Amino acid sequence: MSLYAYVRVGKNRYRERFGLSFEDLHEGMRIRHRPGIDVSQQDNREDAVDLVNNAQLHFNSHYAAQTEWKKPLGVSTMTVQRLLGMISRSWYRRRAILGIDSIAMTHPVFGGNTLYAESTVTGLEAGADPEVGIVTLTIDGLNQDNVTVSKISARLEMYRRGQHPEDRPDEPPAEEERFRSHYVDAQGALVEQTGLAFEDMKEGETFVHWPGRTIAFEESRLHALRSLEINPRWHDAAYLKKHQAIAPAVFEPLVVGFVTALTTRTLGRVVANLGWTGIELPRPVKPGETIYAESTIGPVRASHSRPGQGIAKVETRAFVEGGDLVCRYQRALLVYRRGMGPYAAAGY
Structure with a gap:
């Protein structure tokens, strides 16, 4: 099986x-x-x-x-x-x-x-x-x-x-x-099962997240409005029509959000994101493009203050279907050890 x-x-x-x-x-x-x-x-x-x-x-x-x-x-x-x-x-x-x-x-x-x-x-x-x-x-x-x-x-x-x-x-x-x-x-x-336990994460291994995700203009517009973003580039179709030199693009924070969400099928036993560093957005994502992500495990170590958890450094990269890199960042993740956390009590 x-x-x-x-x-x-x-x-x-x-x-x-x-x-x-x-x-x-x-x-x-x-x-x-x-x-x-x-x-x-x-x-x-x-x-x-x-x-x-x-x-x-x-x-x-x-x-x-x-x-x-x-x-x-x-x-x-x-x-x-x-x-x-x-x-x-x-x-x-x-x-x-x-x-x-x-x-x-x-x-x-x-x-x-x-x-x-x-x-x-x-x-x-x-x-x-x-x-x-x-x-x-x-x-x-x-x-x-x-x-x-x-x-x-x-x-x-x-x-x-x-x-x-x-x-x-x-x-x-x-x-x-x-x-x-x-x-x-x-x-x-x-x-x-969802995600790797801390013991399952080995430095140097790369996990390709599948499937990808297509981002529509309406999704980007909705998230920009909910974020109180006032720049008309993200939600004003008449503005974009008038200023045709400004190409439609996906709201940048939403790109980071989508990429991070794609990683959660592998990085799903996370207690918390401890922080992002080095976020790069080499080119805008165009509405209608599909993004794909992959993550490489960096150094891992036991938590000194939380015996049931460990800390992993992870780099994530995202590409569109043509192969262009559109996002890259590093994160530090606090991850449950195998058999620890809320899973048994929650029926998992």
């Missing part, structure tokens, strides 16, 4: 890898997906309003107070979106969702809840297509009290081993214990 989160792409160089292949599956396999995600009433209201959902139970607190729920009820389709997104680490290698046979909403979801997802393989079919097999899943959504809030039955096409577009024979799985993507819990379920 390919339960490894990286492939080898060179000496001391690894690329993030996600998902199980069809051959890795068996009926009854259960996966606990991590991390969970909070749902706020703002999320709920925005989802309803953006979709022009006129059921005011979701966004009118005064109306909702007169109902049996006493407060706005979560939009069911928002819950379904979250659950299907949350399972994507293990089910990354799907070609398509063929259908959703049933969705049951079994318990209310409110702003302030935390959602978790679990999936169980209930059926496997070889199918006629040599690239994929067909898997039937039951997906359970649970809240922070372990109460089931939704149950979904869906059918997926899953790529067979070696058939996914990202599979290459010269990039074998990095089959090391520190790189496991899941562990088996006491009930026999696979639990997804």
